Amino acid sequence: MMSFARYIARGELARALDDMARGRVAYAPRREGDAVVFRPRAEGEEPLLARATVPPKGVIFPQSERLFAFIREKDPNDPGRTTVRLDSTVDIEPALIFGGRPCDARGFHIFDRVYLNGPYRDPYYAARREATVVVTLACTKAGSTCFCHWTGCGPADATGSDILLTPVGGGDEGGFVAMAVTERGCAVLEQANLPEADAARMDAAQAVHAATQAALDAQSPAPDLSATPARLLERFSDADFWRDMSDKCLSCGACTYLCPTCYCFNITDENDGGDGMRGRRLRSWDNCMSSLFTREASGHNPRMGKALRLRNRVGHKFSYYPQLHEGVVSCNGCGRCITGCPVSVDIREMVVRATQANEETPNA
Amino acid sequence: MPVLKGKELRVVGFLCNWCSYGGADTAGVGRFSQPTDLRIIRVPCSGRVDPMFVVKALLGGADGVLVSGCHPRDCHYSQGNFYARRRLETLKTFLPALGIDPDRFQYTWVSASEGQRWKNVVSTFVEKVHQLGHAPRIEEAAPYLPLAEKGDTLPAPLRPLAWPAAGTLTASLEQLREKIRAALPELDCVIGWQQGFDALHATPLFMRKPEDVDKLTWGPLNVHNLATYLPQFKNRKVGVVVKGCDSRSVIELLQEKLVEPDNVRVFGMACEGVVDVERVRKAMEPAEGAACTDVAPAAVAVEGDGLAFEGDTPVRLKLADVVAEKCRTCDTPVPLLGDVVEGNASAPAGPGPDAPPSLEALDAMTPEQRRGFWRAQMDRCLRCYACRNACPMCVCRDHCIAESRDPHWTTQEGNVREKLQFQVIHALHLAGRCTECGECQRACPVNIPVLALKQWMNRSVLTLFDYRAGVDVNAVPPLLAFAVEEKNIKEHGL
């Protein structure tokens, strides 16, 4: 399967996508109002190549989903009693995600470690992940909030993808080098009946990767974050530091819901109708910036204020998760939390400042 | 026995216990024939009817909602129905914003002895609802997404927009900094702005030490309304720098006693308009649609009525083309209160309220298009609640009913109905309180035009009660007051 690469001419892209997505629902970026979101793509539709405002994580981890339905039935022998039946049927559509960026695709890898390889396997996530082919578009530009190269991700990182597309050449002359990086990616790419990418085009793709990487390095050289997990723990009780970092935070959930790696959820029950005979258990996105996330029935909340909640967000991404996952940070440097934050809280700044040795020793 | 031919519809009636419920009873005892479509919910008083009851019923599939209470001057609790009248009338004028036919909702008065009248009221209303037929569901409307709002060219501002020459601006800013440094010792902190992660983005600055004050910036990039932070400083003294529009939020907070006058120092600066960052992004990278591809100017210079962006591709934009919608007509460029007001105190004011472009756009739609519009817009809502948390008047925050289970207004389902329901809650809770600072919409990470709902509501409040929020610290908000004879409310003749 080594270096299985094909070439897609610019004018062929829509057709190639149709073929790759045969039998699947293809999600691609679409402009809605002033945002770009992933939506099912119509056959033949020319895909938008812009980076989406919201990552495609919802395709595999929906904003809300039914874990099961419950159906109560009156016991025919004893009308005073009811029995309960649970229905865990879900719709798992074969899908394809086109046009996510490397930081988006790597998000699924961050999920996989928790949802597939933790103490329990999450069957809902597993089924959707299994059914979804990820076709990623390598980046050609460094946005002002991009810092993937700090985090182990990068503009051509294929982690979490099945196929990586790299734009080469310009205008109508140009096209994409499509590299399959998984068996499944090979099979899907085969369906599109494309010419092999020749050496010149492979070189061109390499050059694009290198150029973007260089642009990122020029914009912000990657700092050494090897000490960050420990430093964040040292900072844990430094109340002034976290107050300074969180002063302007509004404690909304924009940063986490825009984040390709944030995987937290809530579970709630809903009744259908007023008699309690039918209903469902839902899981829905949740996030550690919300007070309710940790508020206990007694009213006690271990993360009472926004400073403590922000500390968890940064801590989880750059300290706890890497400690549990062989140093992998659960941030891919996509910068969405920075651009999407209504008050521009900047995770880069927090991580760098937490990492810097502190003259005034934190009052741990 | 149904009086009306055809299929039953779902009509919900909220009846006050003391009068209308009795009236319905009298009608029943009198064996007046009535339509059977009505499902009655008894409430202690029409004043207990939260407009959300009505909205939730309508969004949830009711074809009509009727509220009935004691006649004016006859309320068991003496005034409940007077307050109800204001709230329900406000709601009625708001429903069309969602594409809901206002005729699907009525409120009226029926006393316990008026069995005949009750029969007439119900029959008339139910007949009306039958004429309208089944209520169309918003989540089933055909998505309607006219051109991206901010992609359209903005109508010319109705006031001149020109920042003072760079030198003058710096001089005013330096004076402001002096005043803040002087006040800092007695304050917990002073909230202002500094440059954010790139030259286009400012970010809130919390000044605690004198050297922090050096970072303070002033100009058209200071988009945030910092009044939002004030309530969290309960019982602490805090300073805040405001633009004209922001000062109205401070006034509203003071009026509602959400901040203590003794605990807040207001530093005001006259304003010539702030940018809409989204518009700037678009203007700078018109090709390939820049929704999220960042534009990072190396520097931004204010040049009177324009902005010069330096960087790979230097651009000069006219402020008028990229200004926030609210600034076009702003009639309070100079803060309405402030211990210190700096800058050009004679900054020219605009004409004040008019129909802002996004409200005009909503006005121009048919009800069906409006339903399709909200369906299409709310679909991408993340339920992040940035709109709520950025709102200076949304002070419940961690205790907001959007997430509570008791009361259980919304579920956690990621569907259009639940999402829109929260936007309606926000608009209703802001009725008569919203100063139209636009923070909700600016904060929205997926750019949903949620401000339009508040603009609609503000217009209703202005029309009905001749009231604007955030102008007078001592004013009584219209929904906390009533008049025995309402000037602008016509009874709806049921």
Place this chain on the structure above:
Amino acid sequence: MPDAITPQAGVHATTLGTGFTDNPYLPDVATVLETVQETPAIKTLRVRIDDPARMESFRFNPGQVGQLSLFGVGESTFVINSPPTRMDYLQFSIMRAGEVTAALHGLKPGDKVGVRAPLGNWFPYEDMRGKDIVFVGGGIGMAPLRTLLLYMLDNRADYGNITLLYGARTPTDMAFRDDVQEWLGRSDMQTTLTVDQAPEDWPHRAGLIPHVLLDLAPSNANSVAVLCGPPIMIKFTVEALKKLHFADEQIYTTLERRMKCGIGICGRCNIGTKYVCVDGPVFTYAELKDLPNEL
């Protein structure tokens, strides 16, 4: 995006398991056999999983918890406070605190609940063999102790001296009355009861748990102490144990954290790198001291 809310029956319909063993979010349906109103605020439910095979093969260790649910209301975490040595039913004792607990209090025999269990870690009862055990429970904190205590009483020969100190605010707040009566009568364990506010006719101790504990002064030699109760009680009881020269490693307690999934995925119950639902709820005091200070 797939509308995951409406019941699915399309071509891609997939059934994800039939119970907790093959889908960790899917409860086993169980039936309430018996209820006991322990105190005004605490109610005990004894339940059996409906599927006989599943009930038959159900294994757990003392200290492990279950997610008990009332369909349509929600799910909450409770320790299985019956011991693994008595498998006629699984017992949960529920203090009324909020939405789910209030609803659980309304259950009667025959009603259906959902159970996802066992979850979490347990008291290292095997390592405790041969040692003297000091149990200190406050209020509903008696529940996790009960399972371990009963296990040890059912394997009495394996353990040394057993001391129990159980405290509540008032005598009416004491749960597990029948058990407590039995324990008081047993000669192979030492049982002390205390209440904060004692009425005239109260034959036991009065006073706060840490004070009474200092009075009892159990020896630390070859001992472990197991504490459960409200955070403030834990704090002062640990101080008392330190005065009695218990080492951090000799002190066990359980942590509480808002929980949802119970399986280490939903993300809310962490303290630093530890997820209370899978790495806890049982921790030694030594382990607690290593955690970031976020209790």
